[in-house]
Amino acid sequence: MVLRSGLVQIDYTLFFQIINTIILYFLLRRFLFKPVTEFMASRQNAIVASMKEAEAKNAEADQLRLEYQKKLEGAHEEGRKIIKDASKRAEERAGEIIAQAQEEASKIKDRAAIEIERERQKAANQMKEEVAALAVLAAGKIIDKSLDENSHDKLIKEFIDEVGETTWWN
Template identity: 70%
Template structure:
């Protein structure tokens, strides 16, 4: 019995073709579909693991980045502190140098004043000696005789005692 319905004939040939197609499907399913499905599932799992691993690496990288930023900020803060401390030390050293310079200037001034006082005293003593020598010469002319060394010294000493030390120190 052969029934024709358009392009396909319904008959034993169709039944055999259907049975052959089912057998080929089952064979292909067992030999091809299952390994391909397993391979696809394995590939899908590998991709999922790679994605998870990438996400974990990204999280790690973010944590490292945050840690690096914290360390960098700490280093900046430490640098600012070091600069601040160095500035304070420099200011303190500058103050020390100024104080030392002022002390040295005071010492120089004191030495200069002492030198001036010594020079004044020296000049006053020289004036006393010259005045005494003039007085002796004048006295010698008035007396009319030359004094010897002892007499000369005695006359100078008496003159100085008579005039007094206070009038010469001014």
């Protein structure tokens, strides 16, 4: 039985063609479609896993960035604290240096006062020696001369003038 109508002939070749097509479909499905579908599914799963991993790494990177930012802020704060402590130590040291300088100046002033007192005492002793020498000189003049009352008064007045002037300077 052969029917002919245009391009398609209905005969036993059509039957074999349909069977061949079905067999080809099952073979392609088994050896091509299934592996391709599995490959596409595994590729899709790999992409999804890669995206999840990327999101996890982004979250981890954000976490690390926050931690580093906190550490950086801590470092800035520690730097400010170190600078503040150094300034405080410098001020304390400056205070110590000023106190030492004032103490040294006080010691120098005290030594100068002691030295001035020694010099004043030395000058006073020297003046006493000079007064004593003048007294001896005056006594010697009195003994050497025979004195009348007027010359005696004159010598005493001269002696008092000399001694009084020296005492006044003391």
